[in-house]
Amino acid sequence: MNCAIRTYDLSKRYRRTPVLERVNLEVPPGSIYGLVGANGAGKTTTIKVLMNLLVPSSGHCEVMGADSRRLSAADFAQIGYVSENQEMPDWMTVGYFLEHLGHFYPTWDTAMAAGLLRRFELPPGRKLRELSHGMRMKAALASSLAYRPRLMVLDEPFTGLDAVVRDELIEGILTRDGGTTIFISSHDLTEIESFVTHIGYLDQGRLHFSEELASVSARFREMALSFASAPPLPKPWPEHWLLPQTAGNAIRFIESRYDGERTAAQIRGVFPDAQEVTATAMPLRSIFVALVKAGRKGVQ
């Protein structure tokens, strides 16, 4: 399969501090891939390496088939990159900015750019430095959508935005050609849960999983076991059962490899006295929180 993005043992250190450690991820073409993780997990570093803004310490990555270190102007003509902390040419007006960029993209659609301005309610005559954060993000997004990129890379695009602007941006992102791949990072899963197709979880520079959202949702369950009298937690505790806790006559944990019958059989093996076992599907945000907590406790 030709991936839109693929990394090979990607590592990055700042001096002696490792920020990314042997990250291997694949982003299928046409997918909407959400890279999630707590602040400082390495999401922005990953994206900056992908965009050739930073040089990897080891390993390498391919972006639309090209080595990220050798991304050319022609490659960037097919990539849209929007970041919350991107420095823009603040002296330009919104209209001048789009007009200026339009000359550099063979696929620039002037009508589409005008439409995006209207849709995002961007004032063409206002200078970029006079825009609010949300308006700047919309201007950046408009400037990255108007040439119908094959790949959109969005680094924390919703940070600091109110709900209305966030919804407008999401709507703008989703109004894309079917072939466009979207790679989006966020530390807040509720923002992206509704539209991503694939998800990767990065914690302390390590990629813990990278798979389809449906697969993630399917394999995480909040398990609740009730007993006549709750037994102590057995040792060794299965490593894929996260955040175990005892509450009264119940034991709760997060199953990270849920598989109906296999999980039930394993529970019966560990807790033969369990009277009732319930498995509750989890929203992505809860999965993310559980993973972060488990990571901090060193259970994962």
Add this chain to the structure above:
Amino acid sequence: MREVLLLFRTDVHHFRLQLAAFLALMGLLGWAEAATPRDLQGAMAGMLCQWLLVPAAWYLVALAIHEHPLPGDRQYWLTRPYPRSSLVLAKALFVAAFLNLPLLAMQTAALAANGLAPLAYWRALAARQVFFTALMVLPAAAVAVVTTSLRQFAMVALAVLGVVLAMELGSGHMPAPWGGVDWMRFSAIGALAAAIFGGAVLLQYVRRKTWYAASMLAAGVVVCAAVPDLDLWPGAFAIEKRLGARPADASAIRLHFEAARDPAEGRSLLPHRQPQDNLAPLSMPVQLTGIPDGMAVLGEHTATSVQAPGGDWRNSGWQPPLAEVRTLHLDGPFWLSMAVDRGFLGSFKDRPVHLRVRAAFTLFGPSSSAILPVPVMARWVNEVGFCQTSPARFTCFSPYAHAAWVEAEARPTPPASPEPVPMRPEISYAPYPTSFGFGLWETDLDAMWMRPMPWKEIAVQTRPARAHFELDLDIPEIRLAPYSAAASDPNP
């Protein structure tokens, strides 16, 4: 090319006000330069403009490059389809259009305004462009590509200036004068600056390796500041020898020691100390013979080797001539200045030593003279330039090219009391001008008197260089004390 023009157009649009101000200042300088040979106030205004234009030019270079800053990972343009080659070409076009071209236009207009055909000065105009780019534009660009803001730029530029000053002051002495071949030292610095600073700029645009580019910038500053102190004069003179117009004219010239002359006369010509404290000056009576009719010889550097009884010896290396004894000579007696190790001289000053001297000379062709009345306003003197005379000042404004030897002498109206005053001669064998600023005129000949003097006329004499050569002087046994001012000093 389309992208280059688009980026260029955007930069021009953004900085249109700064560009207008810069061009206005350049226009003001052009007006001042056009008036300078006739109007000293114009020259003063021109000087002021030149001082202002230097930081203004650096500012413009920084603005253009910082429009798309290179260090960092947050700039929007890094992920846009801007070919790096187009970016660097757009910046080069900006500099060429608003620095180089206005400079060329201004200087061409100033030449034409003074009745000089600009085409006749094409070599000088081209050389100015090259040195201006190498020593004015590229250092500014090298600083700009490793910084992201004007504040950073100013701090690094000041640091660069500080390093250069510290190196000059730290060495404790001025760089040794190279005389007429100084143009080679200047050219070498220009070439090094172009290579190193230009390399740093290209490296940063191609690879965005800020650390490496900053290292190159630092190395370039240190190298360019250190070159003047390097003892490379012999190599430069050897090259000049090969470039000599008519070396055969010097083939019959010989150098002889004249023991019979009174050493006191030579001692009186010596300065008490050499620029280098470890060396003591000597002035040896010699005779030059075989100088072709109408021509003259100038003493250049000397390398002196002294061998003491017992075999101990010292070599001074090539040392510049002492100003007081560096005179132009026809056939006849001559005082040859040289330098020997001060401590060695102290030990053996009264004992016979073996003295070997290798002396460099330049042969000048027949002279041309011009007599300028006092006062006169902007009189053209061939191979010199426009000269102004007044009872209190004599100034020549040269549009770059002038003769290898230019000497002037102010002569009083008889029976006024002052003796004729010779003015320090200028010697340069440069085939092109060696300066890099904005000003058109060079004022090598410039003398002022505190009060009006009764000058009747000022004579200007020029000579072309014909040949550069070296002669040996070998004196098997000589006591050096009589020829040294230092040896007669009770506390040398």
